[in-house]
Amino acid sequence: NAGVTQTPKFQVLKTGQSMTLQCAQDMNHEYMSWYRQDPGMGLRLIHYSVGAGITDQGEVPNGYNVSRSTTEDFPLRLLSAAPSQTSVYFCASSPTGGIYNEQFFGPGTRLTVL
Amino acid sequence: AQTVTQSQPEMSVQEAETVTLSCTYDTSESDYYLFWYKQPPSRQMILVIRQEAYKQQNATENRFSVNFQKAAKSFSLKISDSQLGDAAMYFCAYRSWEYGNKLVFGAGTILRVKS
Numbered sequence: 110n111a112g113v114t115q116t117p118k119f120q121v122l123k124t125g126q127s128m129t130l131q132c133a134q135d136m137n138h139e140y141m142s143w144y145r146q147d148p149g150m151g152l153r154l155i156h157y158s159v160g161a162g163i164t165d166q167g168e169v170p171n172g173y174n175v176s177r178s179t180t181e182d183f184p185l186r187l188l189s190a191a192p193s194q195t196s197v198y199f200c201a202s203s204p205t206g207g208i209y210n211e212q213f214f215g216p217g218t219r220l221t222v223l
Numbered sequence: 224a225q226t227v228t229q230s231q232p233e234m235s236v237q238e239a240e241t242v243t244l245s246c247t248y249d250t251s252e253s254d255y256y257l258f259w260y261k262q263p264p265s266r267q268m269i270l271v272i273r274q275e276a277y278k279q280q281n282a283t284e285n286r287f288s289v290n291f292q293k294a295a296k297s298f299s300l301k302i303s304d305s306q307l308g309d310a311a312m313y314f315c316a317y318r319s320w321e322y323g324n325k326l327v328f329g330a331g332t333i334l335r336v337k338s
Contacts, residue, residue: 142326144328149232149330150330151227151229151314151328151329151330151331152268152314152326152328153328154325154326154327157325167325168325197266199268201268201326206324207324208254208255208256208318208319208320208324209256209273209275211258211270211273212270212326214267214268216265216266216267217266217267
């Protein structure tokens with residue numbers, strides 16, 4: 110199993126550009142989520158999904174869109190990039206939304222917005 | 224809202240010694256889980272240990288153990304016989320049903336291991 114994969118690993122954008130961060134898992138997990146990691150703030154939840162076709166907002170959803178058309182994929186879209194979105198982005202998955210489940214994380218994407 | 228506080232931005236330990244990382248959390252719920260995640264320089268997040276709030280016995284995983292004090296809302300991580308490979312950022316995290324089963328992280332503690 111590849112686990113959770115994310116592409117790209119690094120990305121530089123200009124203010125106002127749009128892009129999609131890709132996330133895929135091959136473990137047939139129902140629950141997937143996106144976090145951003147900023148210095149001194151830990152990881153903060155952006156959006157999450159409890160299954161195909163179902164998504165919900167996390168703590169910091171503004172400026173981001175998600176969709177979940179398949180169990181495997183959970184892309185994160187930046188509609189109009191802003192310097193405040195410079196961060197490291199992590200995708201994670203777990204078998205279900207059960208609170209006891211370990212979340213498996215991807216390797217992260219470092220995004221810089223100029 | 225649930226919050227998780229890690230009051231030690233950085234800690235240092237000598238190789239083979241023991242170190243304790245602190246974590247406190249704020250909640251009014253009785254059913255929840257607590258986690259410690261490790262993030263080495265590779266950036267990969269790795270689960271170290273988890274604790275169910277209803278279990279009084281402290282969780283242990285080899286050299287890693289926790290001191291869970293439910294009434295005090297404290298969840299510290301003890302690393303025994305520290306190794307160079309333990310050097311990383313450590314995050315404490317909380318998850319409960321009442322909060323939409325979302326994982327809430329603390330700000331993290333950087334652990335440095337001296338040889």
